Amino acid sequence: MTTVEEPARSGGRIRDAARTRAEILDVATQEFARAGFTGARVDEIAARTRTTKRMIYYYFGGKEQLFTAVLERAYTVIRQAEQQLDVEHLDPVAAIRRLAELTFDHHEAHPDFIRLVSIEYIHEAEHIAASEALGAIGSPALDVIGRILAAGRESGLFTADVDAVDLHAMISSFCFFRVANRHTFGALFGRDLVAADQREHYRTMLGDMVIAYLTADRSAD
């Protein structure tokens, strides 16, 4: 989440539409992630900004559209990370593992993103549906996965018959759950899935799981 820098306000009013907009988005992201859509307070967002509530309505139109804008930016960030992925020079096994680790790392580094997605689920993805930007964003990772899968199957290493979307779901589910259920799981089973000293353990576990699934001996089938 790109954070707006903090230039000491030179007393009077500053006119900088881009900065004002970005600052509202930053604070709104935090507030929505903190309290959910309904729980988030427009006044609270305004108060933690160097501008006023009036500007939120001026730039975004309303609470609903503001949340949509927040989601759009959050998804853009993860898509950009995926785009920087460069694994196709690796052998299929290493490539998949690398890709899974990228997802793992991103989820861990962006708990706010996970919270926003959880919140959006409660609202049945209506804001995503309302956004043209998100409908067309696609997922670069999907193309990469598709190519790695094809290469792996061709070489005979991968035996599983999955497509890119399902494998992406499998990888995401593990990464998502670990963060999204950190507190509930912790309270119920007494284990912190995001504890720092367990990080490598779960990161390896994810890779092992995906590779085992893809390369399992299916001669008995």
Added chain:
Amino acid sequence: MTTVEEPARSGGRIRDAARTRAEILDVATQEFARAGFTGARVDEIAARTRTTKRMIYYYFGGKEQLFTAVLERAYTVIRQAEQQLDVEHLDPVAAIRRLAELTFDHHEAHPDFIRLVSIEYIHEAEHIAASEALGAIGSPALDVIGRILAAGRESGLFTADVDAVDLHAMISSFCFFRVANRHTFGALFGRDLVAADQREHYRTMLGDMVIAYLTADRSAD
């Protein structure tokens, strides 16, 4: 979720503490799942009940405690399902697959439960923490998993070095994600993870994944 039956109200006031309490819980479960904790309206819950808001405060004390009670009952239901599990006569591979399928089926059959857990995560599990009942509920499934794992390792079938809690997390993550991200994932990737005609596909995929992980050839390690 046990639903209260609907005896035609015989005109006057009926006094049935247990029924009133249960009815409030039923409606509250729906309302909280629908709109989240903050989004849920106490007045709305009362309106959809044959009693009044006054009774909610009479029996539960407040919105917060009502939500805690709703969570307690929801978790109790899944724990009961786990308790009825009878898989220890099966071989380890079949037993684990059976257990994974039970979790799969329960998550699919109880989307409201998934929503409640997601909502509780947004509130950092504070209601679970506030409930003595939930702190001690444990998970019968964990004991079962532990015994199956031990048997599988002893027979040499299972090569993975996981404990019951982590395997439970792995199974749950797949089942949880599929339901919890149904709408968001669908809107972004155009695939409904809970589509009826894909049910067997994902159910098999889960089992394959877990078994592959547990039985993977680790001789190269």
Added chain:
DNA sequence: TGGCTAATGTACGAACTGGTTCGTTAGTCA
């Protein structure tokens, strides 16, 4: 340099919401 507009700030209000106050009644038990 003067005017024009995008950008900004202040103050307010109508509707809502969780929670409470006060009064009523059904059922039971001595």
Added chain:
DNA sequence: TGACTAACGAACCAGTTCGTACATTAGCCA
């Protein structure tokens, strides 16, 4: 059978919350 209490209902209240009407100003361009 009468009194006592658990169970219930209606109306209300104080604080909050999204959204807006109105006033103002910075900065650019003719």
